Amino acid sequence: MKQFFTVLGGMGTLATESYCRLLDERTPTHRDQDYLDYMVLNHATVPDRTEWILDHSKPDYNPLLIEDIQQITPLQPEFFVLICNTAHYAFNRLQAATSIPILNMLQETVNEIKNIAPNAKRVGVLATRGTIASGLYDSYIQNAGYEEVKPTPEILDATEDLIYHDIKEAGHSDGKKFHELVRTMIEDQKCDVVILGCTELSYANEMNPETEFPVADSQSVIVDRSLERALAIRNQNNNN
Known part of the structure; x- marks a missing residue:
């Protein structure tokens, strides 16, 4: 396979599935061959990123991601996509492991704010x-x-309850909890x-899409950037 990209996922798996689903839904298609060529590495056993960031005596996830990147690099993907915000903690260390570009989810998300809320001054973060x-x-x-604007301790606790208890542990999302988190950051x-x-x-x-308040959805943004980059590479190759 040539002219493909690699998704570094599994952190967590439901989120990686969501990325792939959104990517495929947004790809302009009329036949099977119109979909993008990409490889998904769902490395679900990568240690918890937050645990290591808060306590370096915990297992470090970075060596496993570096190993993944170095194993895939000889296959020559056009670029990597890292589907985990927290894993970007050592982004420069990961990028140093390969000459192939890794899309920076955090940078792309902040770049998109000007299109989502052109007059924004105060930017909240839920994470x-x-x-x-x-x-x-x-x-x-x-x-x-x-x-x-960072979340208060109470908002952070509620955010982690949704992330870890509802989604990672129970495998479902509580739309009411999610919308209340966004509302609290905007209104309060x-x-x-x-x-x-x-x-x-x-x-x-x-x-449970947020339709009332403006959000910069990091995964939705990186889906769009992945799609734009992959289609540009495909079109360039088709024109050569």
């Missing part, structure tokens, strides 16, 4: 404790000229837009 505690989105948001914390900074939250948004 795992690891993402929030490490300030993973901080520099991206600040460099784009926005004021970052006075955010202009809310970043869904965890792919489980993106899964929740797919299952």
